[in-house]
Amino acid sequence: MSGYPKNLERRLENRKKDKAFRALGEENNVIDFSSNDYLGFSSSEKIFDAAEEILNDHNLRKNGATGSRLLSGNHKLYAVAEDYLKNFHNTEAALIFNSGYDANIGLFSSVPQRGDFVFYDELVHASIRDGIKMSNAKSYSFRHNDLEDLKKKISRLKMANSDVFVVTESVFSMDGDIPDLKSLANYASENNFFLIVDEAHATGVFGQKGEDMVQELGLEEEVFARIVTFGKGMGCHGAAILGSDMLKDYLINFSRSFIFTTALPPHAVATILSAYQNLAIIGLQNLQRLKSNIEYFKDQLKTQGLDSRFIASDSAIQCCIIPGNTEVKSAAENLQKNGFSVKPILSPTVPKGKERLRFCLHSFNSEEEIQKVLKSLSEII
Known part of the structure; x- marks a missing residue:
């Protein structure tokens, strides 16, 4: 068998054209603001x-x-x-x-x-x-x-x-x-x-x-x-x-x-x-730290004048709207260079014009890390 189905090739090319092409990343040592490991249980x-x-x-x-x-x-x-x-x-x-x-x-x-x-x-x-x-x-x-x-x-x-x-x-x-x-x-x-x-x-x-x-x-x-x-x-x-x-x-x-x-x-x-x-042993303490970090993150958004760019949320997921796949990918890459893992969410996963940076907060993030990542974001956008 040779070649590749034309329809599949066309769809991949369209993804690249729309700047929405996905590829698997590698594990790195940057500060985690992207995983769903809210309580740090995955490494317990x-x-x-x-x-x-x-x-x-x-x-x-x-x-x-x-x-x-x-x-x-x-x-x-x-x-x-x-x-x-x-x-x-x-x-x-x-x-x-x-x-x-x-x-x-x-x-x-x-x-x-x-x-x-x-x-x-x-x-x-x-x-x-x-x-x-x-x-x-x-x-x-x-x-x-x-x-x-x-x-x-x-x-x-x-x-x-x-x-x-x-x-x-x-x-x-x-x-x-x-x-x-x-x-x-x-x-x-x-x-x-x-x-x-x-x-x-x-x-x-x-x-x-x-x-x-x-x-x-x-x-x-x-x-x-x-x-x-x-x-x-x-x-x-x-x-x-x-x-x-x-x-x-x-x-x-x-x-x-x-x-x-x-x-x-x-x-x-x-x-x-x-x-x-x-959960009863280490979870409650971690949960309290997570809730505290969510409140601190939201306070820092106001302090750094970023709250209008974020979707209102009381959860561990906080999203900054940056329209355009190219623009939001660039912002994520700059945060990565500054030592922070924050993932861009591209269209068509979200509607065009609603592309965003998705910040996931954890019990193990420090207030200093939260302050630094938002300062870095403020300078980028």
């Missing part, structure tokens, strides 16, 4: 060592799961971890998936049925959109964090005998902002709609013990399903769908991304369990 030796102890305690010295969970891969740590998750997150049941992407694909492709309706915030994650596309339900987006627009969209449709699913995120990954979940939950409950909340960027970061945003607001009973992921605040890998026992049974039987994949190896599940157990 305590969590690493505790995961090994869990494996030894359960006599699980295996490198792989050997198969899907419905065949040979449902090792004993799954039951332990899922039991811990359901108690921690105050829900009937938890089902672990290999990643947040797998969880969203599995949930949205299998749960909404033909004749059902899905209404989703226009800025939800790509994994949610992809899952919805794979379902047989009709789907409509509503304006970002706009409950009135959602109500208008729903009122125009005849939905007798149909189930209606309303989908949002508790912290949006590209803006860092937070919807009015209480109003959304009340509206869904009043109309017998099913509310689904992706908690990816809230897990470990919000809540009294780092549970998530739904628990911080006391809305567990009003939400049909939550997706919690472990690759961000929890510093490891995987995800879980939280909901009723019936939902868990349904997903085990009909979610293709759960059924047709090799299960996570014992060490990955042990690390999830270890990270959750250590």
